[in-house]
Amino acid sequence: FKGKVVLLNFWATWCGPCKIEIPWFMDFEQRFKDRGFAVVGVSMxxxxxEVVKPFLERLKVNYRVVIGTEEVSQAYGGVESLPTTLMIDRDGRIASVHVGLVSRKDYEREIQDLLDAR
Structure with missing residues (x-):
């Protein structure tokens, strides 16, 4: 993902707020992928x-999803609660960390700002 803005979302199928965000992230992936943007979901x-695959198929999720481990979560400073979303800039630096449900508008503004930064 070098050179891309990445929204890295730690989530789970049982997490209510996560289910609210997923359609937003699908929309962002669709709208911004041609500008160097990617969404990556990390299921915890x-x-x-066994539970993630049917969930993704039912929602027709259009972005990459991987299964997370404690080691993965520790690599990003430890994920204490879900959802936790990291915005990563084109240089691979963590630009921001959001814990819990954030407004769609805030995400959109942040994505635009990171994409526009050169």
Missing amino acids: DDEGW
Whole structure:
């Protein structure tokens, strides 16, 4: 993802606020992918693909999703609660961390700002 703005979202199928955000992230992926933007979801479900795959298929999620581990979460400073979303700039630096549900408008503004930064 070098050179891209990345929205890295730690989530789980049982997380209510996560289910609110996922359609927004699908829209962002669709709208901004041609400008060097990507969404990556990190599922923290203990049951792994067994529960995640049917969930993704039902929602027709259009962005990459991986199964997270404690090590992955620690690599980003430890994820204490879900959802936790990191915005990563084109240089691979963490631009911001959002814990809990954030407004769609705030995400859109931040994505635009990071995409416009050169």
